[in-house]
Each structure stands twice: as structure tokens, then as C-alpha cells.
Amino acid sequence: MEAPKxxxxxxxxxxxxxxxxxxxxxxxxxxxxxxxxxxxxAGLHLGVFLMNNLMxxxxxxxxxxxxxxxxxEMNVRTIFSWNTILSAYxxxxxxxxxxxxxxxxxxxxxxxxxxxIVGYNQMGRFENAIQMFLExxxxxxxLTQYTITNVLASCAAVEALDIGxxxxxxxxxxxxxxxxxxxxxxxxMYVKCGDPVTAKVVFDMMRLKNTSSWNVMISLHMKSGRVxxxxxxxxxxxxxxxxxxxxxxxxxxxxxxDLEALEIFSNLLKNSSLRPDKFTLAxxxxxxxxxxxxxxxxxxxxYIIRTEFGTSGxxxxxxxxxxxxxxxxxxxxxxxxxxGFSDLDIIAFTSLLDGYVKLxxxxxxxxxxxxxxxxxxxxxxxxxVGYVQNGLNNDALKLFRSMITEGxxxxxxxxAAMLSVSSSLASLYHGKQIHASSIRTWxxxxxxxxxxxxxxxxxxxxxxxxxxxxxLVRQNRDTVSWTSMxxxxxxxxxxxxxIELFEQMLAYGMKPDHITYVGVLSAxxxxxxxxxxxxxxxxxxxVHKIEPTLSHYACMIDLFGRAGLLQEAHDFIRSMPIExxxxxxxxxxxxxxVHKNVELAKIAAERLLxxxxxxxxxxxxxxxxxxxxxxxxxxxxxxxxxxxxGVKKDQGFSWLQIQNKVHVFGVxxxxxxxxDAIYGMMEKIWKEIKKMGFIPDTESVLHDLEPEVKEQILRxxxxxxxxxxxxxxxPEKTTLRIMKNLRVCNDCHSAIKFISKLVGREIIVRDSTRxxxxxxxxxxxxxxxxxxxxxxxxxxxxxxxxxKAFMLLRLAIGKAQAFDMRKTAPLKAxxxxxxxxxxxxxxxxxxxxxxxxxxxxxxxxxxxxxxxxWELRYHHISTCRxxxxxxxxx
Numbered sequence: 001m002e003a004p005k006x007x008x009x010x011x012x013x014x015x016x017x018x019x020x021x022x023x024x025x026x027x028x029x030x031x032x033x034x035x036x037x038x039x040x041x042a043g044l045h046l047g048v049f050l051m052n053n054l055m056x057x058x059x060x061x062x063x064x065x066x067x068x069x070x071x072x073e074m075n076v077r078t079i080f081s082w083n084t085i086l087s088a089y090x091x092x093x094x095x096x097x098x099x100x101x102x103x104x105x106x107x108x109x110x111x112x113x114x115x116x117i118v119g120y121n122q123m124g125r126f127e128n129a130i131q132m133f134l135e136x137x138x139x140x141x142x143l144t145q146y147t148i149t150n151v152l153a154s155c156a157a158v159e160a161l162d163i164g165x166x167x168x169x170x171x172x173x174x175x176x177x178x179x180x181x182x183x184x185x186x187x188x189m190y191v192k193c194g195d196p197v198t199a200k201v202v203f204d205m206m207r208l209k210n211t212s213s214w215n216v217m218i219s220l221h222m223k224s225g226r227v228x229x230x231x232x233x234x235x236x237x238x239x240x241x242x243x244x245x246x247x248x249x250x251x252x253x254x255x256x257x258d259l260e261a262l263e264i265f266s267n268l269l270k271n272s273s274l275r276p277d278k279f280t281l282a283x284x285x286x287x288x289x290x291x292x293x294x295x296x297x298x299x300x301x302x303y304i305i306r307t308e309f310g311t312s313g314x315x316x317x318x319x320x321x322x323x324x325x326x327x328x329x330x331x332x333x334x335x336x337x338x339x340g341f342s343d344l345d346i347i348a349f350t351s352l353l354d355g356y357v358k359l360x361x362x363x364x365x366x367x368x369x370x371x372x373x374x375x376x377x378x379x380x381x382x383x384x385v386g387y388v389q390n391g392l393n394n395d396a397l398k399l400f401r402s403m404i405t406e407g408x409x410x411x412x413x414x415x416a417a418m419l420s421v422s423s424s425l426a427s428l429y430h431g432k433q434i435h436a437s438s439i440r441t442w443x444x445x446x447x448x449x450x451x452x453x454x455x456x457x458x459x460x461x462x463x464x465x466x467x468x469x470x471x472l473v474r475q476n477r478d479t480v481s482w483t484s485m486x487x488x489x490x491x492x493x494x495x496x497x498x499i500e501l502f503e504q505m506l507a508y509g510m511k512p513d514h515i516t517y518v519g520v521l522s523a524x525x526x527x528x529x530x531x532x533x534x535x536x537x538x539x540x541x542x543v544h545k546i547e548p549t550l551s552h553y554a555c556m557i558d559l560f561g562r563a564g565l566l567q568e569a570h571d572f573i574r575s576m577p578i579e580x581x582x583x584x585x586x587x588x589x590x591x592x593x594v595h596k597n598v599e600l601a602k603i604a605a606e607r608l609l610x611x612x613x614x615x616x617x618x619x620x621x622x623x624x625x626x627x628x629x630x631x632x633x634x635x636x637x638x639x640x641x642x643x644x645x646g647v648k649k650d651q652g653f654s655w656l657q658i659q660n661k662v663h664v665f666g667v668x669x670x671x672x673x674x675x676d677a678i679y680g681m682m683e684k685i686w687k688e689i690k691k692m693g694f695i696p697d698t699e700s701v702l703h704d705l706e707p708e709v710k711e712q713i714l715r716x717x718x719x720x721x722x723x724x725x726x727x728x729x730x731p732e733k734t735t736l737r738i739m740k741n742l743r744v745c746n747d748c749h750s751a752i753k754f755i756s757k758l759v760g761r762e763i764i765v766r767d768s769t770r771x772x773x774x775x776x777x778x779x780x781x782x783x784x785x786x787x788x789x790x791x792x793x794x795x796x797x798x799x800x801x802x803x804k805a806f807m808l809l810r811l812a813i814g815k816a817q818a819f820d821m822r823k824t825a826p827l828k829a830x831x832x833x834x835x836x837x838x839x840x841x842x843x844x845x846x847x848x849x850x851x852x853x854x855x856x857x858x859x860x861x862x863x864x865x866x867x868x869x870w871e872l873r874y875h876h877i878s879t880c881r882x883x884x885x886x887x888x889x890x
Contacts (some may be wrong), residue, residue: 021053059088062380075376083111083427090119095128108139114147126154129161143170145182151183158384161850187216195521196220211241218244221878226262242274250283262296271584275307278314285318289351303317311339324348329355336368346372351383355385377408385417393421397430410437412446414494414771419452426739426766428460429660447473449481458488461737461771479513487519491688492771493780495527514546520554525562526770526781534557554583561591568601582612589618593625601625616642616650652742654718658729665725668716674725679716681724686715697747714747719765723752726760742769753777 008597017397052073058067064085071085082105086618089098098119113136120129135149136143148171155164168186176182183206203209203217214237221230230346234240234248252261266277267283276284281300301319304311305714311319316339318589323332332352349368356365369375369383379688380403387396400418403410410418416436424432435453439442444453450473457466470477482505489498501671503518505512512520517540524533537556540546553576569588573580585608601622608618619642626635665672672678690696698710706709712797718739726736744752744767756763757777765772775779 021057038169052078052084055081055084064088064092064094079105079107079109082106083115085110086318087115087119090115091122093119093123095125096121097122100198104208108141110136110142110144110147113139113141114150115145117147118150121150121154121392123313124157126160127158127605129154130158130160133167134163143174145176145179148174148176148182149185152182152189155193156185156189161190164189164193170776176203180206180208180213183214184210184212187213188219191216191223191581196224210693211237211244213240215241215243215247218247220253222247225255227252227255229258240272240274242277242280245272245274246277246279246283249280249287253283253287253290256290258290259286267624271304278309281309282314282318284321285315289318289322289325292326294323294328294347297322297326300482310403313336314345316329317345320348321351324351324355329359333364346374346376346379349379353382353386355569357389360390361796362386362390362392375407376410377414380407381411381414381417384414388417388420391424393424396421396832397425399849409441412438415443416448416452418447419449419456423452423456423459425459426460426737428457428462428656428737431456431460447476447478447481450476451478451484454481454484454488458484458491459766461766461773463488463492463494463771463773477510479510479516480508483513483519486516486523489518490523490526492773493526493782495523495525495529495828497525497528499532512540512544512546514540514549514552517544517546518551518555521552521559525555525559528563530559530565550578550581550583552760553578553580554587557584561588562594562884564591564595566591566595566597570600570603580607582608582615585611586615586618589621593621596625596629596633598625599630614645616648620650650742652721652740653717654738654740656722656726656736656738658726663722663725665718666719667718669718669721672721672725674728677728678724680727682715682720684757685724685727685758688752688758692754692758693753694754697745697750714751717745717748719744719748720751723755723763727761733761735762735764738763738765740765743767743769744772751780753779 028793048667051070055067055070057063057068060189067088068085071361074081082101086098086101089095090099097118102108103111104115113132116132117129117136120126120132129151129616133147133154136147138609148167152167155161155167163502165185167189171177171182186202187199190196190202199217199220203213206213214233216361218230218233223225230248230251234244237244245264248264249261252258252264262284265276265280265287266269268274268280271306281304284300287296288294288300292660297319297512303309304319309315316335320335323335329352332355336352349372356362365383366387372379380399381500382401384396384403387399392762396418400414400421403414405600415434418434419431419530420432423426431453434456435444438446438453443449450469453465453469456862457463457469466485466488470481473481482501486498486501486505489495489501492759499520502512502516502523504658505516507702517536520536521533524530524536537548537552539725540552541548553572556572557569558701560572566588569591573584573588576584582676585604589601589604589608590603594599605618608615612618623635623638626632646733651666653664653666655662659661663672669675696711698707719738722737722738726738730736744765749772752763752765752772752774754777756774765774765876770781850862
């Protein structure tokens, strides 16, 4: 191309310098490189003036390496040469190189120092900029206006008020008090550093004020929340720029004056020749979002479309937030799809995420999260909470791990959400790690974290740790704290303690909520306090004016059912003002199964299946009840019906965590790599506990099989295999924590009591309804639960009596104990048991019990009368009075 001609005749160096400047303006780096080649050919590459121009061209074009190469080839360098290469590195944020150049400059001037200060300031390294300024002052280098304005900007950014005041003294000494840019920088510094008094003094002393000066004062008033003063200042302005309008609209929006913000925005459109910019529109849309008003938001959106403003950046984010918060989530989704995710900010993301969480669709939310460039703690927490709220605990856990390694430090909300995950997974290992993290960051002092810790420890089987956390937050307890601890105690079989804590809560003047009452009623259920449970149920409605929910109704049904008051439970269901749900009928069905009430069980199962036709639990419970009553044909019909309908029974499995690894076991599981050692340990345990007096409860195997086969099945139940694995994998005296997805069966409950005595360990089993703490041969549930023997087997194996005799007696004694636990026990409780055997084994059974001092009624109060029938002959067995104070030998 033909080179443009200079405006006047010059030397060759001036001519090439002019060409370089022209190439720089036209942003044509290729032309600049051609000029460089021509300079070399012309032998002009040794001239300082031309090389400085060439270096400037490369530096401003972004070719810093080429600029440095020119710099290195220069035989003679001026301070301009040094400052040019220094500025190139500083503007790119390459401060390692910039420092090296800065240290090598033989005679630094104010430009050299200011270049470093400006570079640090532009890169957000404000402390470094201030430190560089202090060193510049110490070197007695002359300060310039540009130096002052930049260091004041750094002081404002980090609120370094003391340094800012020192800079103010230099402004006075240098006579820059009348320089508007410098004084505006001073005003901005005092405003952002929280010194409004000095800011007003500076403003009042200004002889000349420009629009920026007024804008700073408006910002000052808005920062202190004085919207009225800001409005008065705004009205005094003769000339307003878009920053003035934006300050007013954004300030009103930020301080809750959203209607006023929209009114000012309307005045801007009507009475000003200025056009709104992205900040104006974003603030106005934010006001619409806060007010959840879709109509004005849609009008602003229409203005954006008409003016072809575009929806990228802040405007797009504000639009998305406005629609998401105002009921237009689908429109927000479309905007995101059209504009992409790259510019989405945290406010828009969390607004959208909230909408997706409500829809239960997390995949789009995760795509948006992954595309965010600047993910702060709010974004991470919002995504984690979204997973937790949708039950995606493993996804939440994985994301939290990523946050620890590559994200920001978790806050109290993040930790509370992750403790919720640990609670759901019953992972004590992860819960303790999060607890340690909360201690290191002092987030443990947060009530939300403390409450989550109580729940986590309780659900992980560590009740003592839950109590410790509860005691530590003595001064900051809220209703959730008390409720969490009450529910924890109830789940762990400490019903009386839970009730005492509830009474303390009332005494402290804390008002219980509906969840608190679910915990209290559950506590009464687990220990059989029927009358007390009824009293609390009435207290909830009459005193605290809490309307019962399905959860409260289910607790009452369970309370009656576990105590054997099946008719009362059925009557309660029929009296409910709302339609009973699956849990209500399921609770009654479970109680009917325990107490072998076939007719009522059929009613409960039918009603349950009407609500949920594919509920496998209803079929299984009814089939098991028929099997327990030896109605094999009826049981077979139920199971056939399940098969015909394609209903699959829930598979029972147990698991435990050892060294941060979860081991899962099914019934007769043969997949574990240590199966031989596990089965060997179980065989050894089985022999030892039988010597101690354990009799396998073959009635728990609800199939018509030979006794030996039933015993083998019982020996390999999932929880027993998990315990065997725990014993061979952990040191002695270590507490074993077993989780099970279904209820613990009668046989396992009795066996684990013996195992805890045999191995001298505490074994904690969490089944689908509660925790069982087995220790020293007893269980925390006091054998009062609908899933296990109310009594347990206590007869010695040396008596030579088979398990059938004891099973025949169990129902009667168990029922007597159930009445006794209600504190309203009649003096007599009787039950008829039937056997096909012609020979009654109970006389020798009682003899063996007395001989070995193991009377099964040792915990009861009252008198037991049992009627048993073999063929047509009745045997009436009565005991003398007993009491809880009696020891085993009595």
C-alpha cells in the first residue's frame, strides 16, 4: 500500500516514527512489523528516538516480547525507554517482569513510580500500590496529580483512611486543592472510608464543583442510608449525567425504596435527553424483582427490545432475576438459552436455581453453575443446597469436596447443608470432618451449624456428641435446637429424657412448633406412654394452637398400635378430619402384624393399597402376618398377587462404614471379598451365644421350611453379617455402628443383645424407625418396639428345651409388658397360644427358668396369667406378683 504522507517535510527517523504512529492508530500490527524491517534496512535501528517509537508501537499493540527485544538491542536507553517497557509489563499484570525492570532502572523518575502504582491499582492489588507510594515518598521523588489520584483510589478501595489523610496533606502542600480531579478523588476516598464529616468539609470548600463532585456526595448519603439527603442533593444539581441518575436509582433500590427507584427511572425517560445505560436498566429491573412485579419488568424488557440495547451482562442478569422472582421462570430460562451462560452472575444464578429447585430439575442448574466464571461462596452454597433439597446427597458431597479443593471457604450455610447430607447418609466420618472445619473457621458458633451438628450426630448414632453440642449452645438455643435434641433422644430410646427436656423447654418460655410436637409424641410412642402422649396431643391444640398434621396423626396411631390398642388406633383413624395417608394406614398395619390381628390388618392393607397400589410393604406385611399365623395358603396368595402385579419386595440390606469406606451386606451375602472370614466369625459367634442361652427365633422366618434351614437363614441376616465384618475389621472395644434400611427382626434383636455381651462392645443399629443401642446384653429400646421381641429369649440352652416353647410364651409376656409400659397395666394380662404338638413343653420350661434364675417377667409389674392350648386341653399358668426391683434370682 502507499504510505501516507507526513503533514510536513521531516527527517527519515521522523517519517518512520509517523508511520509507526499511523499503524498504531489503525491497529495494523503487520504494517508496523514491515516498517520495522524497513528501519533495519535503512540502518536507522541504532537511533534512540526511532527505537523508542518502535518499542512504544509493540508495547501498545500487545507484543511485549517484541518490545523487550527492541529494548535489549538498544545501545543507548533513556528513561523513556525504561518507562515504556515497564508500563508494558505493568499493564499486562506481569509484575514479576515489571519489578525486575523497575529495579534495573538507573535513575527512576515520577513516571517510573507512578507506572507501578497505576499498574497495581488497575490489577486490584491496592495494598501493593499504597506500599509503592510510601516508598516513592521515602525516595523523595516528586509526586504528580496522576500519582495522587491513583493512590487515593487505592486507599478508597481498601478503606485505608489513615494513609488517605496523609495523601490529603500532600495535596495541600503541592497546591492541588483547586484541582477538581484530585479533590474529587479525595471526596471519593473519604466517602468510601466512612468519614462523611471530612468529605462534607472538602465538598463545601470546593470553589468549583463539577458533576462528579455532586455524584460523590449523593453516593455518600446513599451509603449512610439517607435517601432523603441524597434526593435533596440530586434536586440541587444543575447538570446531571447518567451517573447521577444511576446513583439515585441504585441507591433507592439497595435501601428498599423500590417504588421510588422506578419513579426516578420513569422521570429519566420522560424528562431527560440522556439514555439509560446498563447500570440504570439493571437497577430498575432489580427494583421490579424485589417488588415481584411482572408488569413494570415486562415494560422495561420491551424498552430494551425497542432500543436494541441487548441483554448481555448486567442487564441480562437483571432480566433473568426479575422473571425468576416474579413468576416467569420459563421466560428466564429462554433468556438464558438465548444469551448463553458465560455472563450469568450469582444473583441471577441463585434466582434461577431457586426456580429449578422448585421444579425438581437440577441438570440445567448444574450446567449453568459449571459455566459461571466467578463462582463465589453463595453460588457454591446455592448449588449444594439445591442438591440437598432434591435428595441428591452424593452429588452434594462431591460438589462440596470440589469446593474445598478449588472453591472459596465454606460459610455457615454451606456447612449446615453438608451436615444435613451427613445426617441423611448417617456418615459420622464426614460429619466429624465438617465439625472440625466449622471449629477452625469459627462457624461452629452459628446456631444453624450447631443445630445441624446435633441432628448429624444423632442420626449417626452418636447421642453423647449430640448432647455435648446442645450443651455448648446453651445461651443461643432456639426452637430448632430444643426440637433437634428432643427428636434425637426419642430416636435413641430415651423417651423419658426427651419428655423431661420438652418440659424444660416449656419452663424456659420457648414456644414449641409442630415439629417439636412430632418429637414429643414420638418419644411417648417409643416408651409406650399412651396417656401422656394423649395429654401432649391435646396441649398442642388447646394451648399452643397448633393444628395437627398427618405427622401428628401418624404418631398417635403408632402410639396406640405399639401398645396393643389396635381398636383405639383404628377408631382414631376413622375420626381424623382429613383423609389418612399411606403412613397412617401403614402404621396400623405394622402394629397389626406385631400383635397378629389379621382382620384389622386386612382392612389397613386394603386402604393402604387404594392410596398406593404398588406399595410392596403392604403386601409383605400382610403375607408375613399370614405366615406367622401359619396360614400358608393365604400368604401364598398374597405373594402371588404381588408377582402378578409386578410389585417387588424391598430388599433388606445393612451397611457400616470402616476407614471411610461403606460395606453393604444382604441376606446370605456372598459377594464381599472377605466372605469366608465373615461367615467363619458368624459361625463362631452363633455357637457362643447359644451356649449363653440364646435360642434362635425360627418363627421370624416366615416360610414353611425345616428348622435347620430357618436357623441357617437367620444366622446370615444382613445385620449379623455386618456385625461379624465389623468385629474382624476393628480393634477391640470399638463401637460398631450398623445401618439397616428395614426394621430389625425379632431374632436379630435378641441375638445382638447376646453378641454385645459376648464381645464386650456397644453395637448401635439404626433401622428404618429408630436407634437400638446394644450394650452388656440389653437394648436401649427396653425391648419395647414393634419390630422385635418385647421380651427376648432368656432361657438357658442347657434346659434342653427347643425354641418353640419360648415362642409360644413370648406373645403373652410381651403383651403384658406392653401394657405395663403404658403405666396403666391391668394386674392381669392373658393370651391364648396354640400348638399342634401333643406334648406341652412349658412345665419343664418354667422349671429350667427358675433353676437358672432367668425369669422373663423380671421387668413387669402386676400378675401374669397365660392360657395355652394343646389340642383340646388348656394349661393355665399364673405367676406370683413381680416388680422391677426384683433381681434375676427372684
